[in-house]
Amino acid sequence: MNKKLNQSMVRCLGLSLLSLVVAASPPQARAAAEPSLVTALVDLAHPGAEISPCFSGLSFEAQLLMPDTNGLRYFRADNLPLVTLFHTLGIKSLRIGGNTSDRDAKKLPGPADWDSLFGFAQKAGVKVIYGLQLYKGDPQVAAQTVKYMMDRYAPLVDSFSIGQESSAYPVTAVDNRPNSERMGAGAERFTYSNFARDWRKFSDAIIAAVPEVRFCGPGIHKDPEWARHFIAEFGNSNHVALITEHLYAGGAGGKVPTPEIGRSRMLSDEFIQTYQSLYDGFVPMSLSNGLPYRLEEVNNYYNGGATNVSNTFASALWGLDFMHWWAARGASGLNFHTGDRVAAGSILLTSKYTAFCSTANGYEVRPLGHAIKAFDLGGHGRMIPVTLSNPSQRNLALYAVLGDDRTLYVTAINKAYDAAARPVPLRIEFKNGFFKAVETMDLAVSNNDIAASRGCTLGGAGVMEDGHWDEKWVRQEDFNRSGSHPGRFQMELPSARAIIIRFIPQ
Numbered sequence: 001m002n003k004k005l006n007q008s009m010v011r012c013l014g015l016s017l018l019s020l021v022v023a024a025s026p027p028q029a030r031a032a033a034e035p036s037l038v039t040a041l042v043d044l045a046h047p048g049a050e051i052s053p054c055f056s057g058l059s060f061e062a063q064l065l066m067p068d069t070n071g072l073r074y075f076r077a078d079n080l081p082l083v084t085l086f087h088t089l090g091i092k093s094l095r096i097g098g099n100t101s102d103r104d105a106k107k108l109p110g111p112a113d114w115d116s117l118f119g120f121a122q123k124a125g126v127k128v129i130y131g132l133q134l135y136k137g138d139p140q141v142a143a144q145t146v147k148y149m150m151d152r153y154a155p156l157v158d159s160f161s162i163g164q165e166s167s168a169y170p171v172t173a174v175d176n177r178p179n180s181e182r183m184g185a186g187a188e189r190f191t192y193s194n195f196a197r198d199w200r201k202f203s204d205a206i207i208a209a210v211p212e213v214r215f216c217g218p219g220i221h222k223d224p225e226w227a228r229h230f231i232a233e234f235g236n237s238n239h240v241a242l243i244t245e246h247l248y249a250g251g252a253g254g255k256v257p258t259p260e261i262g263r264s265r266m267l268s269d270e271f272i273q274t275y276q277s278l279y280d281g282f283v284p285m286s287l288s289n290g291l292p293y294r295l296e297e298v299n300n301y302y303n304g305g306a307t308n309v310s311n312t313f314a315s316a317l318w319g320l321d322f323m324h325w326w327a328a329r330g331a332s333g334l335n336f337h338t339g340d341r342v343a344a345g346s347i348l349l350t351s352k353y354t355a356f357c358s359t360a361n362g363y364e365v366r367p368l369g370h371a372i373k374a375f376d377l378g379g380h381g382r383m384i385p386v387t388l389s390n391p392s393q394r395n396l397a398l399y400a401v402l403g404d405d406r407t408l409y410v411t412a413i414n415k416a417y418d419a420a421a422r423p424v425p426l427r428i429e430f431k432n433g434f435f436k437a438v439e440t441m442d443l444a445v446s447n448n449d450i451a452a453s454r455g456c457t458l459g460g461a462g463v464m465e466d467g468h469w470d471e472k473w474v475r476q477e478d479f480n481r482s483g484s485h486p487g488r489f490q491m492e493l494p495s496a497r498a499i500i501i502r503f504i505p506q
Contacts, residue, residue: 035424038493039389042400042410044433048383051327051401052292054127054158055379056372057093057335058086058355059297061343062101062131065109065117077119081362084467086124089355089369090376093158094121095296095335097131097219099343102164105133108141111148118153127158129216129244129296129335134163134198139205147209159216159242161296162202166195167220179345180254180303183221192229203238216242219296222249222274224281231282235289242332243286246297249274253301253310253352262309263450266300266318267395267415272325279329292332298322299337303344305353311366313496314417314450315353316443319371320498321413324399327375328383336368362465367445367456371498373469374443374458378409378500394424396493408435408503416495417450423492428501430487435503438489439473448496473502 064074074082086094096117100106109117121128130149132142146160168183169190181187199217206213215238218230227245234240249271256262265271286293300310300318309315319336326334338355341348351357355369384400395416401409410428441459445452456462463469479489493499 035394035422036392037425037427038392038394038396039427039429040398040400040410041387041389041429041431042408042433043385043387043431044402044408045431046385047402048328048385049330050382051379052332053380054092055323055327055331055333056090056376057095057294057296057333058091059095059097059335059337060339061098061341061348062096062105062109063098063348064339065096065113066107073113073116075117075120077116077123079120081465081467083120083123085356085363085365085463086126086467088463088467088469089372091124091372092126093129093294093333093335094124094126095129095131097129097161097164097297098337099164099346100348101131102133102137103135103169104343104346108133114145114149114153118149118156121153121156126156128153128156129158129161131161131164131219132202134166134195134202135169137202139202142202143205143209146206146213150210150213154212157214159214160206161216161219161244162199163195163217164219165221165246166190166218167192167223167226169195175346177345179347180252182345183302184251192226195226196229196233199234200238203234207239213239214241215239216244216294216296219244219246221246221297221302222278224278227282228285231285231289231291235286235291240291243282243291243293244296245278245282245293247275247278247295248299248302250301250306253303253306256301256306256309259306259308259312259451262301262306263312263314263417266309266314267417267450271318271322275322275325283329287330293330294332295326295334297337298334299353301353304342304349304351307352308451308453310353311453312450313367313445313452313456316367316371316374316445316456317413317415317450317496317498319368320374320411320443321397321415323371323375323379324397324411327379328399336372359465362467364465365463367453369463370443370456370458373463374411374441374498374500377441378411378502381409384408396424406505408433408505410501410503411498412493412501413498414493414495417448418495419448421495423494425490426493427488427490430503434487434506436506437504438476438479439502439504440476440491441473441500441502443498443500445496448494450496
Protein backbone atom coordinates (compact mmCIF):
# COMPACT_ATOMS: atom_id res chain seq x y z
CA MET A 1 0.00 0.00 0.00
CA ASN A 2 1.41 3.41 -0.94
CA LYS A 3 2.03 6.00 1.76
CA LYS A 4 -0.44 8.81 1.58
CA LEU A 5 -1.98 11.75 3.33
CA ASN A 6 -5.70 11.50 4.07
CA GLN A 7 -7.65 14.75 4.13
CA SER A 8 -11.39 14.92 4.66
CA MET A 9 -13.51 18.07 4.59
CA VAL A 10 -16.66 17.66 6.64
CA ARG A 11 -19.61 20.03 6.52
CA CYS A 12 -22.16 19.67 9.32
CA LEU A 13 -25.04 22.07 10.10
CA GLY A 14 -23.62 24.59 7.66
CA LEU A 15 -20.25 24.85 9.45
CA SER A 16 -16.99 23.92 7.73
CA LEU A 17 -14.81 21.43 9.55
CA LEU A 18 -11.46 20.15 8.44
CA SER A 19 -10.43 17.00 10.26
CA LEU A 20 -7.18 15.84 8.77
CA VAL A 21 -5.91 12.43 9.74
CA VAL A 22 -2.61 11.16 8.45
CA ALA A 23 -2.09 7.44 8.18
CA ALA A 24 0.31 5.40 6.07
CA SER A 25 0.95 1.69 5.86
CA PRO A 26 2.57 -0.42 7.02
CA PRO A 27 3.21 1.29 10.39
CA GLN A 28 6.34 -0.80 11.02
CA ALA A 29 8.01 0.53 7.89
CA ARG A 30 7.14 4.12 8.76
CA ALA A 31 8.54 3.73 12.27
CA ALA A 32 11.99 2.92 10.90
CA ALA A 33 12.32 6.27 9.14
CA GLU A 34 13.85 9.31 10.80
CA PRO A 35 10.93 11.38 12.06
CA SER A 36 10.64 14.93 10.76
CA LEU A 37 8.73 17.75 12.41
CA VAL A 38 4.95 17.45 12.23
CA THR A 39 3.14 20.78 12.41
CA ALA A 40 -0.53 21.24 13.29
CA LEU A 41 -2.21 24.59 12.63
CA VAL A 42 -5.28 24.95 14.84
CA ASP A 43 -7.76 27.51 13.49
CA LEU A 44 -9.64 28.86 16.47
CA ALA A 45 -11.35 31.52 14.38
CA HIS A 46 -13.59 29.00 12.63
CA PRO A 47 -15.04 26.54 15.14
CA GLY A 48 -17.07 23.70 13.71
CA ALA A 49 -19.99 21.67 14.97
CA GLU A 50 -20.55 20.93 18.63
CA ILE A 51 -19.99 17.34 19.71
CA SER A 52 -23.19 15.80 21.04
CA PRO A 53 -23.22 15.73 24.87
CA CYS A 54 -24.57 12.17 24.55
CA PHE A 55 -21.85 11.02 22.17
CA SER A 56 -20.30 8.31 24.37
CA GLY A 57 -22.41 5.17 24.64
CA LEU A 58 -22.35 1.47 25.35
CA SER A 59 -24.43 -1.38 23.94
CA PHE A 60 -25.39 -4.60 25.73
CA GLU A 61 -27.26 -7.80 24.95
CA ALA A 62 -30.93 -7.78 25.99
CA GLN A 63 -30.40 -11.08 27.79
CA LEU A 64 -28.31 -9.22 30.36
CA LEU A 65 -31.45 -7.54 31.71
CA MET A 66 -32.71 -10.77 33.24
CA PRO A 67 -31.60 -12.16 36.62
CA ASP A 68 -28.55 -14.39 36.82
CA THR A 69 -28.51 -17.78 38.57
CA ASN A 70 -28.36 -15.96 41.91
CA GLY A 71 -31.39 -13.87 41.06
CA LEU A 72 -29.29 -10.73 40.66
CA ARG A 73 -29.64 -8.29 37.77
CA TYR A 74 -26.68 -6.58 36.13
CA PHE A 75 -28.49 -3.29 35.60
CA ARG A 76 -29.87 -2.19 38.96
CA ALA A 77 -29.77 1.04 40.91
CA ASP A 78 -27.67 -0.41 43.73
CA ASN A 79 -24.90 -1.71 41.45
CA LEU A 80 -22.68 1.12 42.65
CA PRO A 81 -19.43 0.07 40.90
CA LEU A 82 -21.25 0.04 37.55
CA VAL A 83 -23.05 3.32 38.24
CA THR A 84 -19.73 4.90 39.23
CA LEU A 85 -17.98 3.47 36.17
CA PHE A 86 -20.61 4.93 33.83
CA HIS A 87 -20.09 8.35 35.40
CA THR A 88 -16.29 8.00 35.29
CA LEU A 89 -16.20 7.02 31.61
CA GLY A 90 -18.71 9.71 30.65
CA ILE A 91 -21.30 7.26 29.28
CA LYS A 92 -24.54 9.03 28.37
CA SER A 93 -26.24 6.50 26.07
CA LEU A 94 -27.19 2.92 26.95
CA ARG A 95 -28.40 0.74 24.11
CA ILE A 96 -30.08 -2.60 24.84
CA GLY A 97 -30.25 -4.96 21.87
CA GLY A 98 -27.99 -7.46 20.17
CA ASN A 99 -29.07 -10.81 18.77
CA THR A 100 -30.68 -11.77 22.08
CA SER A 101 -33.22 -8.97 21.60
CA ASP A 102 -34.45 -10.33 18.28
CA ARG A 103 -33.90 -13.41 16.14
CA ASP A 104 -31.96 -15.34 18.79
CA ALA A 105 -34.06 -14.32 21.78
CA LYS A 106 -34.87 -17.33 23.95
CA LYS A 107 -36.83 -15.20 26.39
CA LEU A 108 -37.59 -11.50 26.34
CA PRO A 109 -37.21 -9.23 29.38
CA GLY A 110 -40.34 -8.30 31.33
CA PRO A 111 -41.62 -5.53 33.61
CA ALA A 112 -39.37 -6.34 36.58
CA ASP A 113 -36.34 -6.32 34.28
CA TRP A 114 -37.36 -2.97 32.77
CA ASP A 115 -37.93 -1.45 36.20
CA SER A 116 -34.44 -2.49 37.23
CA LEU A 117 -32.95 -1.18 33.97
CA PHE A 118 -34.48 2.26 34.31
CA GLY A 119 -33.62 2.42 37.99
CA PHE A 120 -30.01 2.00 36.89
CA ALA A 121 -30.42 4.47 34.00
CA GLN A 122 -31.61 7.18 36.36
CA LYS A 123 -28.68 6.65 38.73
CA ALA A 124 -26.16 6.47 35.89
CA GLY A 125 -27.54 9.50 34.07
CA VAL A 126 -28.10 7.80 30.72
CA LYS A 127 -30.85 7.62 28.15
CA VAL A 128 -31.87 4.23 26.78
CA ILE A 129 -32.17 3.02 23.18
CA TYR A 130 -34.24 -0.15 23.42
CA GLY A 131 -34.36 -2.91 20.80
CA LEU A 132 -37.67 -4.65 20.05
CA GLN A 133 -38.06 -8.12 18.55
CA LEU A 134 -39.05 -8.09 14.89
CA TYR A 135 -38.09 -11.57 13.68
CA LYS A 136 -40.97 -13.88 14.70
CA GLY A 137 -42.11 -11.08 16.99
CA ASP A 138 -45.60 -9.82 17.78
CA PRO A 139 -46.54 -6.18 17.05
CA GLN A 140 -48.91 -6.10 20.03
CA VAL A 141 -46.23 -7.39 22.40
CA ALA A 142 -43.89 -4.70 21.09
CA ALA A 143 -46.58 -2.05 21.58
CA GLN A 144 -47.20 -3.19 25.16
CA THR A 145 -43.46 -3.08 25.87
CA VAL A 146 -43.15 0.47 24.58
CA LYS A 147 -46.26 1.61 26.44
CA TYR A 148 -45.00 0.20 29.73
CA MET A 149 -41.70 2.05 29.42
CA MET A 150 -43.11 5.31 28.14
CA ASP A 151 -45.85 5.46 30.77
CA ARG A 152 -43.26 5.17 33.53
CA TYR A 153 -39.87 6.21 32.20
CA ALA A 154 -40.36 8.50 29.19
CA PRO A 155 -37.67 11.05 30.26
CA LEU A 156 -35.10 8.24 30.32
CA VAL A 157 -35.96 6.87 26.87
CA ASP A 158 -34.07 7.99 23.79
CA SER A 159 -35.79 5.85 21.15
CA PHE A 160 -36.82 2.36 20.14
CA SER A 161 -35.35 0.22 17.37
CA ILE A 162 -37.37 -2.50 15.68
CA GLY A 163 -35.23 -5.48 14.70
CA GLN A 164 -31.51 -6.27 14.97
CA GLU A 165 -29.38 -6.46 11.82
CA SER A 166 -32.37 -7.67 9.84
CA SER A 167 -30.37 -8.13 6.64
CA ALA A 168 -28.89 -11.23 8.31
CA TYR A 169 -32.24 -12.83 9.15
CA PRO A 170 -32.54 -16.44 7.90
CA VAL A 171 -34.59 -16.98 4.77
CA THR A 172 -35.20 -20.70 5.36
CA ALA A 173 -37.28 -22.44 8.01
CA VAL A 174 -34.13 -23.89 9.58
CA ASP A 175 -31.07 -21.66 9.72
CA ASN A 176 -28.20 -23.95 8.76
CA ARG A 177 -25.59 -21.21 8.59
CA PRO A 178 -22.75 -21.69 11.09
CA ASN A 179 -22.89 -19.22 13.96
CA SER A 180 -19.70 -17.59 12.70
CA GLU A 181 -21.08 -17.23 9.16
CA ARG A 182 -24.34 -15.32 9.63
CA MET A 183 -23.07 -11.85 8.76
CA GLY A 184 -21.47 -10.49 5.63
CA ALA A 185 -22.52 -10.14 2.01
CA GLY A 186 -22.22 -13.84 1.30
CA ALA A 187 -24.52 -14.86 4.14
CA GLU A 188 -27.16 -12.12 4.20
CA ARG A 189 -30.20 -12.83 2.04
CA PHE A 190 -33.13 -11.14 3.79
CA THR A 191 -34.48 -8.31 1.63
CA TYR A 192 -35.14 -4.72 2.57
CA SER A 193 -38.67 -4.89 1.13
CA ASN A 194 -39.63 -7.67 3.53
CA PHE A 195 -38.08 -5.77 6.42
CA ALA A 196 -39.94 -2.57 5.48
CA ARG A 197 -43.26 -4.42 5.28
CA ASP A 198 -42.80 -5.89 8.75
CA TRP A 199 -41.32 -2.70 10.21
CA ARG A 200 -44.34 -0.68 9.12
CA LYS A 201 -46.71 -3.20 10.68
CA PHE A 202 -44.89 -2.97 14.02
CA SER A 203 -44.49 0.81 13.98
CA ASP A 204 -48.19 1.31 13.18
CA ALA A 205 -49.21 -0.85 16.14
CA ILE A 206 -46.80 0.95 18.47
CA ILE A 207 -47.81 4.45 17.34
CA ALA A 208 -51.47 3.58 17.91
CA ALA A 209 -50.66 2.66 21.50
CA VAL A 210 -48.02 5.35 22.16
CA PRO A 211 -48.43 8.39 19.88
CA GLU A 212 -45.34 10.14 21.31
CA VAL A 213 -42.94 7.26 20.54
CA ARG A 214 -39.57 7.93 18.85
CA PHE A 215 -38.03 5.31 16.55
CA CYS A 216 -34.51 4.78 15.26
CA GLY A 217 -33.29 2.46 12.53
CA PRO A 218 -32.60 0.50 10.46
CA GLY A 219 -29.76 -0.89 12.65
CA ILE A 220 -27.98 -2.79 9.87
CA HIS A 221 -24.31 -3.72 9.84
CA LYS A 222 -22.17 -1.77 7.38
CA ASP A 223 -24.84 -1.47 4.71
CA PRO A 224 -25.56 2.15 3.76
CA GLU A 225 -28.04 1.07 1.07
CA TRP A 226 -30.51 -0.12 3.71
CA ALA A 227 -30.13 3.19 5.52
CA ARG A 228 -30.84 5.12 2.31
CA HIS A 229 -33.96 3.05 1.64
CA PHE A 230 -35.09 3.52 5.23
CA ILE A 231 -34.61 7.30 5.09
CA ALA A 232 -36.52 7.53 1.80
CA GLU A 233 -39.42 5.41 3.06
CA PHE A 234 -39.68 6.35 6.73
CA GLY A 235 -37.39 9.32 7.30
CA ASN A 236 -40.16 11.91 7.23
CA SER A 237 -42.87 9.79 8.80
CA ASN A 238 -43.59 7.04 11.30
CA HIS A 239 -41.92 8.96 14.17
CA VAL A 240 -38.38 8.20 12.98
CA ALA A 241 -36.04 10.51 14.90
CA LEU A 242 -32.62 8.91 14.44
CA ILE A 243 -30.84 6.95 11.71
CA THR A 244 -28.68 4.12 13.00
CA GLU A 245 -26.08 1.80 11.54
CA HIS A 246 -23.73 -0.82 13.01
CA LEU A 247 -20.04 -1.12 12.26
CA TYR A 248 -17.37 -3.73 12.95
CA ALA A 249 -14.73 -2.50 10.53
CA GLY A 250 -12.53 -5.59 10.78
CA GLY A 251 -15.22 -8.17 10.03
CA ALA A 252 -15.32 -11.55 11.78
CA GLY A 253 -12.93 -11.90 14.69
CA GLY A 254 -12.47 -15.60 14.01
CA LYS A 255 -11.12 -14.90 10.52
CA VAL A 256 -8.19 -12.77 11.62
CA PRO A 257 -5.11 -14.75 10.42
CA THR A 258 -2.79 -13.77 13.28
CA PRO A 259 -2.95 -11.36 16.21
CA GLU A 260 -0.18 -9.29 14.63
CA ILE A 261 -2.19 -8.86 11.44
CA GLY A 262 -5.35 -8.08 13.42
CA ARG A 263 -3.67 -5.34 15.44
CA SER A 264 -1.94 -3.89 12.38
CA ARG A 265 -5.21 -3.70 10.46
CA MET A 266 -6.91 -1.97 13.35
CA LEU A 267 -4.37 0.86 13.24
CA SER A 268 -4.15 1.14 9.45
CA ASP A 269 -5.80 2.98 6.58
CA GLU A 270 -7.89 -0.12 5.88
CA PHE A 271 -10.16 0.59 8.84
CA ILE A 272 -10.40 4.30 8.03
CA GLN A 273 -11.41 3.55 4.45
CA THR A 274 -14.22 1.36 5.80
CA TYR A 275 -15.49 4.23 7.96
CA GLN A 276 -15.34 6.59 5.01
CA SER A 277 -17.26 4.24 2.75
CA LEU A 278 -20.06 3.86 5.29
CA TYR A 279 -20.14 7.61 5.92
CA ASP A 280 -20.31 8.45 2.22
CA GLY A 281 -23.05 5.87 1.69
CA PHE A 282 -25.73 7.28 3.98
CA VAL A 283 -24.71 10.24 6.16
CA PRO A 284 -25.14 13.03 3.59
CA MET A 285 -28.67 11.79 2.86
CA SER A 286 -29.47 11.52 6.56
CA LEU A 287 -28.29 15.04 7.38
CA SER A 288 -29.93 16.57 4.31
CA ASN A 289 -33.23 15.16 5.58
CA GLY A 290 -32.68 16.76 8.97
CA LEU A 291 -32.09 13.40 10.66
CA PRO A 292 -29.23 12.89 13.13
CA TYR A 293 -27.34 9.63 12.89
CA ARG A 294 -25.71 7.31 15.40
CA LEU A 295 -23.68 4.11 15.22
CA GLU A 296 -25.69 2.24 17.86
CA GLU A 297 -23.56 -0.92 17.84
CA VAL A 298 -19.84 -0.82 17.08
CA ASN A 299 -16.56 -2.47 17.86
CA ASN A 300 -13.43 -3.60 16.02
CA TYR A 301 -14.20 -7.24 15.03
CA TYR A 302 -17.55 -9.00 15.39
CA ASN A 303 -18.46 -12.36 16.93
CA GLY A 304 -17.00 -11.19 20.22
CA GLY A 305 -13.77 -9.84 18.76
CA ALA A 306 -10.39 -11.29 17.81
CA THR A 307 -8.16 -13.14 20.28
CA ASN A 308 -5.12 -11.14 21.47
CA VAL A 309 -6.30 -8.25 19.32
CA SER A 310 -9.56 -6.79 20.54
CA ASN A 311 -8.48 -6.76 24.20
CA THR A 312 -5.04 -5.21 23.67
CA PHE A 313 -3.68 -1.69 23.89
CA ALA A 314 -4.05 -1.47 20.11
CA SER A 315 -7.80 -1.30 20.75
CA ALA A 316 -7.27 1.78 22.94
CA LEU A 317 -5.44 3.67 20.18
CA TRP A 318 -8.04 2.47 17.68
CA GLY A 319 -11.01 3.32 19.90
CA LEU A 320 -9.89 6.86 20.69
CA ASP A 321 -9.22 7.61 17.03
CA PHE A 322 -12.52 5.96 16.03
CA MET A 323 -14.54 8.14 18.42
CA HIS A 324 -12.91 11.37 17.30
CA TRP A 325 -13.18 10.41 13.62
CA TRP A 326 -16.95 10.07 13.84
CA ALA A 327 -17.38 13.05 16.18
CA ALA A 328 -15.59 15.16 13.57
CA ARG A 329 -18.17 14.05 11.03
CA GLY A 330 -21.23 15.03 12.99
CA ALA A 331 -22.29 11.69 14.45
CA SER A 332 -24.64 11.95 17.42
CA GLY A 333 -22.63 9.22 19.06
CA LEU A 334 -21.32 5.66 19.21
CA ASN A 335 -22.38 2.70 21.35
CA PHE A 336 -19.56 0.19 21.83
CA HIS A 337 -21.03 -3.29 22.13
CA THR A 338 -19.73 -4.71 25.38
CA GLY A 339 -20.44 -7.02 28.31
CA ASP A 340 -18.92 -10.20 29.71
CA ARG A 341 -20.62 -12.30 27.04
CA VAL A 342 -21.95 -11.23 23.65
CA ALA A 343 -23.87 -12.90 20.87
CA ALA A 344 -22.14 -14.63 17.98
CA GLY A 345 -25.01 -15.93 15.91
CA SER A 346 -27.31 -17.85 18.25
CA ILE A 347 -24.70 -18.48 20.95
CA LEU A 348 -23.01 -16.30 23.56
CA LEU A 349 -19.21 -16.06 23.65
CA THR A 350 -16.86 -14.51 26.17
CA SER A 351 -16.31 -11.00 24.90
CA LYS A 352 -12.80 -10.10 23.83
CA TYR A 353 -13.68 -6.57 22.72
CA THR A 354 -15.52 -5.53 25.88
CA ALA A 355 -14.64 -2.16 27.44
CA PHE A 356 -14.75 -3.79 30.88
CA CYS A 357 -15.53 -7.16 32.43
CA SER A 358 -16.95 -8.26 35.77
CA THR A 359 -14.74 -9.13 38.73
CA ALA A 360 -15.52 -10.16 42.30
CA ASN A 361 -15.20 -6.54 43.44
CA GLY A 362 -16.55 -4.65 40.46
CA TYR A 363 -15.13 -4.34 36.96
CA GLU A 364 -11.77 -4.66 35.25
CA VAL A 365 -11.50 -1.82 32.76
CA ARG A 366 -9.83 -2.93 29.55
CA PRO A 367 -7.75 -0.69 27.24
CA LEU A 368 -10.85 0.24 25.22
CA GLY A 369 -12.52 1.50 28.38
CA HIS A 370 -9.55 3.77 29.04
CA ALA A 371 -9.87 5.11 25.48
CA ILE A 372 -13.51 5.98 26.14
CA LYS A 373 -12.40 7.94 29.20
CA ALA A 374 -9.67 9.67 27.17
CA PHE A 375 -12.34 10.84 24.73
CA ASP A 376 -14.43 12.07 27.65
CA LEU A 377 -11.52 14.30 28.70
CA GLY A 378 -10.99 15.91 25.31
CA GLY A 379 -14.29 15.42 23.49
CA HIS A 380 -16.67 18.06 24.86
CA GLY A 381 -17.21 21.26 22.90
CA ARG A 382 -16.86 22.34 19.29
CA MET A 383 -14.57 20.70 16.77
CA ILE A 384 -11.79 23.01 15.61
CA PRO A 385 -10.28 22.85 12.11
CA VAL A 386 -6.75 21.46 12.02
CA THR A 387 -4.30 21.62 9.12
CA LEU A 388 -1.56 19.04 9.55
CA SER A 389 1.81 19.12 7.83
CA ASN A 390 3.28 15.61 8.06
CA PRO A 391 6.26 15.36 5.66
CA SER A 392 7.27 11.85 6.74
CA GLN A 393 3.65 10.68 6.61
CA ARG A 394 3.75 9.31 10.14
CA ASN A 395 0.85 7.11 11.19
CA LEU A 396 -0.79 9.63 13.47
CA ALA A 397 -4.04 11.52 13.95
CA LEU A 398 -4.75 14.84 15.63
CA TYR A 399 -8.06 16.38 16.70
CA ALA A 400 -8.89 19.69 18.40
CA VAL A 401 -11.94 20.55 20.49
CA LEU A 402 -12.75 23.93 22.07
CA GLY A 403 -14.67 23.78 25.35
CA ASP A 404 -17.34 26.23 26.42
CA ASP A 405 -14.83 27.88 28.77
CA ARG A 406 -12.43 28.46 25.83
CA THR A 407 -10.09 25.70 27.02
CA LEU A 408 -8.63 23.93 23.99
CA TYR A 409 -8.13 20.16 24.00
CA VAL A 410 -5.85 18.61 21.39
CA THR A 411 -5.77 14.82 21.17
CA ALA A 412 -2.69 13.49 19.38
CA ILE A 413 -2.55 9.76 18.59
CA ASN A 414 0.62 8.06 17.33
CA LYS A 415 -0.51 4.74 15.87
CA ALA A 416 3.01 3.67 14.83
CA TYR A 417 3.93 0.90 17.26
CA ASP A 418 7.60 0.06 16.86
CA ALA A 419 8.93 0.39 20.42
CA ALA A 420 12.37 1.26 19.04
CA ALA A 421 11.06 4.15 16.95
CA ARG A 422 12.10 7.66 17.90
CA PRO A 423 9.32 9.97 19.14
CA VAL A 424 7.77 12.24 16.54
CA PRO A 425 8.45 15.96 17.07
CA LEU A 426 5.10 17.75 17.05
CA ARG A 427 4.52 21.49 16.92
CA ILE A 428 1.03 22.90 17.50
CA GLU A 429 0.42 26.45 16.30
CA PHE A 430 -2.68 28.52 16.87
CA LYS A 431 -4.46 30.82 14.48
CA ASN A 432 -6.26 33.53 16.46
CA GLY A 433 -5.58 32.06 19.87
CA PHE A 434 -3.16 32.45 22.76
CA PHE A 435 -2.84 30.40 25.94
CA LYS A 436 -1.15 30.93 29.29
CA ALA A 437 -0.50 27.32 30.30
CA VAL A 438 -0.40 23.77 29.00
CA GLU A 439 -1.19 20.47 30.72
CA THR A 440 -0.95 16.97 29.28
CA MET A 441 -2.23 13.50 29.99
CA ASP A 442 -0.94 10.29 28.38
CA LEU A 443 -2.90 7.22 27.32
CA ALA A 444 -0.09 4.68 27.50
CA VAL A 445 1.03 1.15 28.25
CA SER A 446 4.31 -0.25 29.54
CA ASN A 447 7.07 -0.56 26.90
CA ASN A 448 4.73 0.88 24.24
CA ASP A 449 3.47 -2.68 23.75
CA ILE A 450 0.31 -2.62 21.68
CA ALA A 451 -0.11 -6.38 22.30
CA ALA A 452 -0.45 -5.84 26.07
CA SER A 453 -3.90 -6.56 27.49
CA ARG A 454 -3.12 -5.13 30.93
CA GLY A 455 -1.14 -2.21 32.28
CA CYS A 456 -2.99 0.50 30.34
CA THR A 457 -2.96 3.84 32.13
CA LEU A 458 -4.47 7.26 31.61
CA GLY A 459 -2.59 10.03 33.37
CA GLY A 460 -0.42 7.39 35.02
CA ALA A 461 -3.34 5.53 36.60
CA GLY A 462 -5.87 2.92 35.59
CA VAL A 463 -9.59 2.99 36.32
CA MET A 464 -10.14 1.00 39.50
CA GLU A 465 -12.50 -1.92 40.04
CA ASP A 466 -14.96 0.24 41.95
CA GLY A 467 -15.20 2.58 38.95
CA HIS A 468 -13.12 5.43 40.34
CA TRP A 469 -10.19 7.03 38.58
CA ASP A 470 -7.74 9.65 39.83
CA GLU A 471 -7.46 12.50 37.34
CA LYS A 472 -3.94 13.89 37.09
CA TRP A 473 -2.74 16.39 34.52
CA VAL A 474 0.95 17.23 34.13
CA ARG A 475 1.79 20.93 33.87
CA GLN A 476 4.30 21.62 31.10
CA GLU A 477 6.59 24.07 32.88
CA ASP A 478 8.66 24.80 29.77
CA PHE A 479 5.70 26.43 28.04
CA ASN A 480 6.70 29.97 26.95
CA ARG A 481 10.34 28.88 26.98
CA SER A 482 12.47 27.38 24.24
CA GLY A 483 10.44 26.07 21.33
CA SER A 484 7.13 27.33 22.69
CA HIS A 485 5.32 30.62 23.26
CA PRO A 486 1.67 31.64 23.89
CA GLY A 487 0.79 30.97 20.24
CA ARG A 488 2.75 27.75 19.80
CA PHE A 489 3.62 24.55 21.65
CA GLN A 490 6.16 21.89 20.80
CA MET A 491 6.57 18.39 22.22
CA GLU A 492 7.52 14.83 21.29
CA LEU A 493 4.93 12.14 20.63
CA PRO A 494 6.21 8.62 21.38
CA SER A 495 5.10 5.65 19.31
CA ALA A 496 2.03 3.71 20.47
CA ARG A 497 0.87 6.62 22.58
CA ALA A 498 -1.98 9.09 22.72
CA ILE A 499 -1.64 12.42 24.50
CA ILE A 500 -4.44 14.78 25.44
CA ILE A 501 -3.06 18.34 25.57
CA ARG A 502 -5.05 20.90 27.52
CA PHE A 503 -4.41 24.56 26.62
CA ILE A 504 -5.62 26.95 29.31
CA PRO A 505 -6.80 30.34 27.97
CA GLN A 506 -5.30 33.64 29.05
